Amino acid sequence: MFDIIEDDLSGEDTRQLLALHLAGMHADSPPGSVFALDLSGLQVPEVTVWTARRNGRVASVGALKMLQNGGAEVKSMRTHPDFLRQGAAACLLDVIIAEAKRRDVKRLSLETGSGPAFEPALALYRRHGFRNGPPFASYDQTAFNQFLHLAII
Structure with a gap:
């Protein structure tokens, strides 16, 4: 259904989707409440980024950030509007x-x-x-943010 690839963030389509993600986070969040990573924040060794693609088009993006305590964090999950509710984010x-x-x-x-x-x-994560x-x-x-966790066995 979707091809999932590790993404080096050099493609314009991935960069555009990440820019859309950041713009959406700022539009839907109070000032000072956006913790989404920009491009430079995603290009550090502890972050791995993947994209879900269909017919060569980027459908969704997401990242895994390794944390100091041996845990990890999901970052930068966003689906392109053309691919909403088609399962791209779930695959990713x-x-x-x-x-x-x-x-x-x-x-x-x-x-x-x-x-x-x-x-x-939130429904996807749950x-x-x-x-x-x-x-x-x-x-x-804060009154705005929330934290979700998945125990991995």
Whole structure:
């Protein structure tokens, strides 16, 4: 259905989807509440980025960031508007979870916002077993953000 590839972020289509992601995060979040990584933040050794593609077109992007404590974080999940609700993000999240298991991660976490714009992503994460929990890494709890965790066995 989708081809999942590790992405080096050099392609214009991936960069455009990441720019759309950042713009969406800023549009749907209060000032100071966006923790999405920009391109330079995704190009560090502890982050691996994948894209889901169909017929050569980028459908979705997502990343795995390794944390200092042996945990990991899901970052930069975004689906292109042309591919919404076609399973691209679910395929990509399956790959991210599998890679976390391969790397012996015990807990996979993510930080996201609240409100209608975030509900489809929250539903996806919950279908994959993520549950709400406490802040992690250097995040602070606010009235807007929430934290989800998946125990990996």
